[in-house]
Amino acid sequence: MDAITQQRSRLAGISDGSHYGREKLSPTSTTQLQPILDESGNNALTHSSVWSNETDKTNKTDSVSNTQFLAALFGNTKSDHCPILVSFPGHPGEVPGGAWMGHPWKENSPELPEANNNYFSLAVFRPDEAGIYRRQKARFMALHAVMLDDIGSKVPREHLTLPPSWLLETSKGNFQAGFILKEPITDGTAADRLMNAIVTAGLCDPGANGPRARLARLPVAVNGKHEPPFPCRMETWNPDLRYAVKELADGLQLDMTTTASKRRARSPDNHDRHAERDPVWLPRPDENAVLAGLRDRGLYKGPLGDGKHDITCPWVEEHTDNLDGGTAYFEPDDNWPIGGFKCLHGHCAHRHMHALLKFLGVDAHAARMKSIIRVVPGALDRIVDAAERELVQTRRHYQRGGLIVTVVTDPGTRETRVQEISQPALVRALAGVATWERYDARSQAWVRTDPPERPVNVLFNSEEYPHLSVLKGLTRQPYLRPDGSLMYRAGYDEATGMFGVFNERAFAIPDHPTRDEADAAAKLLMGLLSEFHFANAHAQAAALSAILTAVVRPSLPLAPMFHVKAHVLGSGKSYLCELITAFATPQRGTPTTFPADDEECRKLLLAELLRAPAVIEFDNLTSDLLPHKSLCTALTSEFMTGRILGVSKTATVNTRALFLSSGNNVGPVRDMTRRCITISLDPGCETPAARSFERPDLVREVLAERWRYVSAALTIVRAWIEAGRPKIECKSLVSYDDWSDLCRQSLMWLGFADPTNAIFESMADDPDREILGRILLALNAEFGNAPTMVRDIVKRSEHSVDDMSSEGELREVLHDIAFERGGINRRRLGWWIKRHEGQIVNSLKFVRASGNRSAEAWKVESV
Incomplete structure (x- = not known):
């Protein structure tokens, strides 16, 4: 009787009250067997709608207990042949290896905690001489079911061409589909062959081999990989729907003649099901195959941090006195592409990672934990798209101004900056993020290769990048979100486009700062300015406003420039700029000369702004602060555009940097007067350079306790926001409304003079x-x-x-x-x-x- 006739006979049996394949319906069955024929009487084995939500609402159930479920699968096994249960709370990746050892299930076993990760083995095992059950090949007795993973996410539901015995939702939109076998498979090799065929068909994670020890989730459990834990939900439960191996092979279109590794190497048109859906890009597996294999065999102990894991040596029996310790597995990195294995015992001195892979049955590709990008003729657009997606996964590559960039720290200066990726650097990056393959006709196999020149060129010279996140800038301290709240988290923030490079735990800003706390913070900052002799109260307020601007500049679309002016040398102009810079970045400033013309200014600003600097400073001006068009644009526009030197691209860069300048008896003129606040110093002595200071290492002190002083500046701004943003009546400063609120109104609220007074004086003069x-x-x-x-x-x-x-x-x-x-x-x-x-x-x-x-x-x- 063929598979279709058997299915029709089964349907006929249900309709007249009899049952197919068993004398009576299992008491654990909570739903009727779903139809196998569609309404027209056609064979429905190849139609996914036979078990979809839309066509069958009656076979859902949330009432199947773990005991009922296990009894339906293993109720007829011998008393000493048991499936093994594994149960523990928390994240599966953070539990010690012993938690995966498990214990046997028998019909009188108590229910497992509902809030745990609960698993069961698809096979039954016999105990060893000591009566202990282990999920080992040597103790394997029979495989009772097979399970397909990641249905709905990696594997679309329409690719599942057989109705499953059970369908369990293990995370949102992600399912495990199980098929109960009519006759358990007692031949371990045959069990391996069946699961390898399923893996080859793309219906299961390639790293999830080793079916004799494979675990599946129980219906009453949670998935602890999510926060909060996801409660598993049984969507379909048909315990009387059982299959012979041939029925599974025919219905799921499995090739039982070869292993997964051989089948993948046959030809570019005859690879696994996943590759048929996307022959260019095979995404990285979600689960580390080596860690999964170690856990399945009870060899995993726990994480050691930095990608290292404490494990039991697979050859522990060869150790002196069977000592179990001193063995570790290292996850893949740039230096160890397939990972590392180290056992400190002398008997294992000759064993390395390849020995561990051979023991676990994991091939080198699965151990690399990398996606595969295949160079297929005629698929250039998809290859480039896959390459860009892989750059995104690194979380180290972004787009800025039409260029691919990364965030780097200079090993000499320790300065963190944005660095555009050159074309050779892009080749190296792409080689590291994925395994590139081309089809070799001679060997009839996919072989590894380097990223080809043409896709790299296309990606490098693209006008837009649909997948790379936009990097707006760097911030060296916690920063304000658009709603006025503080962002304490370092790293890239998708909502604001900012990348934080700071110690999250170093800064201390009250959650709801008060006026008194703001006054105390202002007093602390004013203590730093006591070393400088300001021409008037407005100049002192302007200096304090510059400090606030340095701290919150990453949150402001626009901010005016600050120019420190004095009558004679040695008045402290450059030193005040250095102090203000310390509030913007922990690195020392690198001043530059003021450009002579607009063309020079445009080139300088584009080159600097691409790096997302905290400060751009022009030191010791010898002429007035001229209104170069590019500089005026940078001060009143959130973006500026220009052609980048050495690259045939026009870039648009963000202008979020603090602009400073200094000079003797020079200042802003014409269009710069409304864009620049002048801070006037007046030492009031003949030779200011001969003065002595009470705190000669002021900037060094600030850098040493930068967290303290930056926190004080943020406390002032946050206190003003918490107070309801009170406004003091003053002249409007066009283009700088946001800056005026945070860095001007907050100070005037505390009783300081208007820091913009110099702007209006400059405009009049x-x-x-x-x-x-x-x-x-x-x-x-x-x-x-x-x-x-x-x-x-x-x-x-x-x-x-x-x-x-x-x-x-x-x-x-x-x-x-x-x-x-x-x-x-x-x-x-x-x-x-x-x-x-x-x-x-x-x-x-x-x-x-x-x-x-x-x-x-x-x-x-x-x-």
Whole structure:
């Protein structure tokens, strides 16, 4: 009788009250056998809908106890042939090896705790001479069932072509499917052959071989790998649905003629079921096959940390006095690609990792715990996609500004920075994250290879990366989330795109800081500033605001620049910048010279911002802080774009860095005045460099207890937020609303002066603004509000003979604006007026005159 006829006979037996294959229905059965034929009478063995939720609602059950379940599988076994149960609480990866030893199950055994990880062996075993049961090949008696794992996650449910005897949900959307055998398999080799065929078909984890010792989960249990533990749920329970080996082979489309390892090597069109679904990318197995094998054999003891595990030596019987100790397994890493094995006993000195793999029956690929990327012709897009996905899994690679980057720490300076990946470095990274294979026609097998040049080029030069997370920047201390709460966790945060490089336990900020705690924190920080002589209270508040900005800059889209100014050398400008830098990063600052032009400035800023520096500092300026277009963009835009040197790419980088500068008697001019806060120092002595300081190692002190001072700065900001964000009335600072709240309002709330006072003073004292005011007054005196051509303005100034007249003032200011080659350049003057159109000074402004004129006319309008 063939399999289909048997299934139809079984259905007929159910319909008339008789039963197929057994004299009576098992008392443990809680549901009726599901139909094997569809509504049209067709064979349903190859239709997954026969056991899906949509077509059969009657065979669900949550009421099967572990005893009922085990009795249905093993009720007819001999009294001394028992399955072995394993039960323990917590995460399976963190329990000692002894917890996996287990104990035999008999019909009178007590129920296992429901809150434990509860497993049972699919086979029964006989006891040894001492009456102890062990899951060992030597004690194997019969295999009663087989189990398919990861149904619904790794293996889609539609690929399961036979209705299972039981279907157990072990995590959300992930199932174990079990098939009870009609006749238990007592031949161990035949049992191995059946499970190897299932593994080869892609219906089971390739690392989960060794079926004679294999464990499956019981229905009443939890999966401790999840937090909180996931309670297992029986979705389908048909204990009378049993299969012969041939029925399993036919229904699951198994090849019983070869082992899994041989079948995988036959040809690129005839590999395992997983590869048929995706011949390019075979993801890394979820479970370490070596650890699984050690646990299955009762050899695992416990983790030692850093990827090391304490185990019992498989050859412990050869040790002197059978001593069990001094043996370890090391998980794979860059130095040991298949892992490591070390036993300190002399009898095992010649045994290494390959000996352990041979003992466990694990091949080298499974031991590597790496995904496989296969170089298949015509699948370039999928190969590149798989390569990018593998980079994501490392949690060390990100995208920033259109480039693939990683976070590195300089071994010399100990500075942590973002480093773009070069093309050779990308090849090395891809070789490390996955095993690359190509098909060799001569050997008719997949063989290992290096990452091919073309996929690497395509990935490196891609315009976008759909899988790599965006790295917005680095932070060297806890940082504020958008809602104002603190993020204490180091590493990459998907929500904010920030990467924290700090000791999570070092900082101490109250959960709900009060005004008193904020006052104490401000007093501590002011103690650091007592060494400096500020020109006024506003300058002191500006210095304190710079400290707060240094701490919270990673959380701010925008922040103004800070410029430290003094009249003479030795006033402490660079030292104050160094102190402020210590609040942004634990590394010493590396100041640079101010760029001479905008092109130089753009190249410098793009190169620096790609590294996600905490601070960009321009030291000892010899000219005013000029408004280079790139610098202005970096200070008022969250991103800036430009072409990266050495790479044929245009990158867009985040501007989240603290900008500092210093210089004697120089400061921001024109467009920089509203983007830069000046901190003025005035030592009040003839030779400031000769002064002595009470705390000469101030910066070193701050770096030594950086956690303390940074925590104080964060306490001030958090206390202001906890107080309900109270606002003190003040002038608005356009573009810097978020910064003004956290680093300006928080200080004014504590009674400090407005730290932005210098901005408004600089804007009023701006030389460019002064010249604009002079020409507006002179033109208003000469022409009133009448529309006037540029040529008429120049002509009027040339007729003046009295320098004290309005014409004389006009001639002088035009000379300052557009004098060139012995006269006034009218085109240059027209451009200057156009650039200042609408800007109000002294209640006057330039307005473009309307009307049909061959040249532009301007008038001065009173506001």
